[in-house]
Amino acid sequence: QVQLVQSGAEVKKPGASVKVSCKASGYTFTSYGISWVRQAPGQGLEWMGWISAYNGNTNYAQKLQGRVTMTTDTSTSTAYMELRSLRSDDTAVYYCARGGYYDSSGIFDYWGQGTLVTVSS
Amino acid sequence: DIQMTQSPSSLSASVGDRVTITCRASQSISSYLNWYQQKPGKAPKLLIYAASSLQSGVPSRFSGSGSGTDFTLTISSLQPEDFATYYCQQSYSTSLTFGPGTKVDIK
Numbered sequence: 001q002v003q004l005v006q007s008g009a010e011v012k013k014p015g016a017s018v019k020v021s022c023k024a025s026g027y028t029f030t031s032y033g034i035s036w037v038r039q040a041p042g043q044g045l046e047w048m049g050w051i052s053a054y055n056g057n058t059n060y061a062q063k064l065q066g067r068v069t070m071t072t073d074t075s076t077s078t079a080y081m082e083l084r085s086l087r088s089d090d091t092a093v094y095y096c097a098r099g100g101y102y103d104s105s106g107i108f109d110y111w112g113q114g115t116l117v118t119v120s121s
Numbered sequence: 122d123i124q125m126t127q128s129p130s131s132l133s134a135s136v137g138d139r140v141t142i143t144c145r146a147s148q149s150i151s152s153y154l155n156w157y158q159q160k161p162g163k164a165p166k167l168l169i170y171a172a173s174s175l176q177s178g179v180p181s182r183f184s185g186s187g188s189g190t191d192f193t194l195t196i197s198s199l200q201p202e203d204f205a206t207y208y209c210q211q212s213y214s215t216s217l218t219f220g221p222g223t224k225v226d227i228k
Binding site for chain 1: 122153155157159164165166167170171176208210211212213214215216217218219220221222
């Protein structure tokens with residue numbers, strides 16, 4: 001069965017960086033991209049961007065351009081999301097999800113369990 | 122970016138009720154509209170894709186309709202496990218966006 005397993009919770013200081021991992025299993029990793037979606041406490045869902053696991057192409061949300069980098073390691077079927085220059089309003093649960101605009105018509109059919117990132121001094 | 126709105130933002134309903142949630146896009150998105158259910162502390166779950174296609178394993182009491190700018194999610198007979206927050210999401214543009222959510226709770 002398809003599974004996306006994310007790394008554990010992180011606490012970071014303002015200005016620091018965080019890197020969250022998402023290990024995929026149960027399907028051919030390079031057949032689908034991985035999107036990242038975050039959810040601030042008590043708020044809705046915000047799409048952050050997508051990376052192709054096939055060729056590494058990326059598509060980032062404009063508001064995060066320059067602060068976010070998404071990568072994959074096909075040898076371990078793992079996707080990564082790094083967010084830099086953290087601010088308090090980056091505090092959120094970060095989800096990885098299978099699919100994106102270019103490879104699954106923008107439909108997210110499987111999700112990771114979420115990783116809480118807390119930014120606090 | 123395409124803006125998505127949902128109404129109502131919350132509703133109270135009883136088990137067995139028919140529930141309808143509306144989603145509106147700021148421009149035409151054809152049928153590129155998906156619905157997700159999220160329970161507290163859990164990841165979202167895909168219910169409906171392409172406006173009206175039921176995701177595998179999702180109960181048939183869930184249905185979706187609409188095209189262009191106006192869409193609806195209907196739960197024909199609300200069950201206890203359906204109390205959750207529901208989000209619509211457009212997949213028409215490369216910049217994917219979600220609606221603000223509709224919370225369905227117990228009356």
